[in-house]
Amino acid sequence: MKLLDISEVVASSGLPASTLRYYESLRLITSAGRHGLRRQYEPEVIQRLALIDMGRAAGLSLGEIGALFGRKATPDIPREDLHQRALALDSEARGMMALATMMRHVADCPAASHMECPSFLKLLRVGSAHRARVRVRKRQAVRTPSRGRV
Amino acid sequence: MKLLDISEVVASSGLPASTLRYYESLRLITSAGRHGLRRQYEPEVIQRLALIDMGRAAGLSLGEIGALFGRKATPDIPREDLHQRALALDSEARGMMALATMMRHVADCPAASHMECPSFLKLLRVGSAHRARVRVRKRQAVRTPSRGRV
DNA sequence: CCTTGACCTCAAGTTGGCTTCAAGTCGTAG
DNA sequence: CTACGACTTGAAGCCAACTTGAGGTCAAGG
Numbered sequence: 001m002k003l004l005d006i007s008e009v010v011a012s013s014g015l016p017a018s019t020l021r022y023y024e025s026l027r028l029i030t031s032a033g034r035h036g037l038r039r040q041y042e043p044e045v046i047q048r049l050a051l052i053d054m055g056r057a058a059g060l061s062l063g064e065i066g067a068l069f070g071r072k073a074t075p076d077i078p079r080e081d082l083h084q085r086a087l088a089l090d091s092e093a094r095g096m097m098a099l100a101t102m103m104r105h106v107a108d109c110p111a112a113s114h115m116e117c118p119s120f121l122k123l124l125r126v127g128s129a130h131r132a133r134v135r136v137r138k139r140q141a142v143r144t145p146s147r148g149r150v
Numbered sequence: 151m152k153l154l155d156i157s158e159v160v161a162s163s164g165l166p167a168s169t170l171r172y173y174e175s176l177r178l179i180t181s182a183g184r185h186g187l188r189r190q191y192e193p194e195v196i197q198r199l200a201l202i203d204m205g206r207a208a209g210l211s212l213g214e215i216g217a218l219f220g221r222k223a224t225p226d227i228p229r230e231d232l233h234q235r236a237l238a239l240d241s242e243a244r245g246m247m248a249l250a251t252m253m254r255h256v257a258d259c260p261a262a263s264h265m266e267c268p269s270f271l272k273l274l275r276v277g278s279a280h281r282a283r284v285r286v287r288k289r290q291a292v293r294t295p296s297r298g299r300v
Numbered sequence: 301c302c303t304t305g306a307c308c309t310c311a312a313g314t315t316g317g318c319t320t321c322a323a324g325t326c327g328t329a330g
Numbered sequence: 331c332t333a334c335g336a337c338t339t340g341a342a343g344c345c346a347a348c349t350t351g352a353g354g355t356c357a358a359g360g
Contacts, residue, residue, distance in 0.1 A: 189337085
């Protein structure tokens with residue numbers, strides 16, 4: 001297969017060259033060679049970038065993504081981890097949808113100010129209580145560094 | 151009503167005092183006075199913090215949240231904006247759920263490596279194509295500074 | 301051969317949202 | 331009255347994920 005010039009990768013991935021170089025410095029991708037100075041990539045890099053992209057969308061940091069790849073080209077994520085991530089994503093998504101519902105309710109609510117609408121106030125309390133709990137858990141996780149993985 | 155000492159606000163909001171001071175410096179909240187040096191807050195601050203929290207959960211920056219409050223105590227967000235935000239949230243939530251579904255599929259997929267599962271590859275392409283489009287839109291938004299609000 | 305322009309490197313800068321630090325100030329318990 | 335400890339201040343630091351800038355190199359077109 002022919003190699004792709006960095007400009008082609010930029011075009012087809014939508015990522016700027018600086019980001020590609022940055023990812024390379026983090027060893028998330030590798031360039032297959034140079035043409036003069038210009039990086040040339042194997043076509044698989046596109047798939048790999050898509051994978052990285054997906055990891056980001058799933059809430060992973062670049063460091064975590066790098067760890068998933070390990071030394072191999074394909075990630076081979078433990079299936080249990082995938083289930084965990086899926087659960088976390090679902091719950092986050094549900095939270096967002098609840099919030100959306102709430103915002104719609106508020107938008108259509110006849111009370112003059114949102115702060116006078118009892119439903120709004122109730123949802124406000126519930127939502128923030130939930131997020132407060134999450135914050136507390138996070139802080140505990142930081143104080144107890146070993147058990148933090150997802 | 152009695153005022154709340156900052157320590158009480160810390161306890162009931164779950165936010166550290168440093169964050170409260172930070173929010174105050176951004177004029178997102180106000181302290182009602184001091185007891186010695188200690189900030190005292192009106193009880194309403196709890197609600198306000200919940201509101202801020204909600205805004206963050208909805209994807210607003212602290213700056214945007216401040217703008218929503220304007221000079222008034224209650225936000226009075228234009229209802230159309232709320233609908234827009236709700237739509238954006240829903241679509242993001244749907245994306246996350248799709249991702250979760252995909253991860254579950256992959257977890258249960260019999261292919262030896264994820265990269266050999268055709269469904270995975272297909273979803274990978276679709277998802278990343280979508281996010282690439284979003285990226286392009288964002289960059290255009292930056293280049294065209296005037297139309298960027300939500 | 302020479303110019304051009306897209307790439308290169310490395311270091312430093314940016315953004316958002318906080319946190320941390322050193323040094324200082326108070327109210328309160330003893 | 332004094333010590334304690336929880337608060338205060340302003341400035342600086344931190345983190346992730348990039349981006350930007352200055353100065354350099356190179357392949358290709360004219």
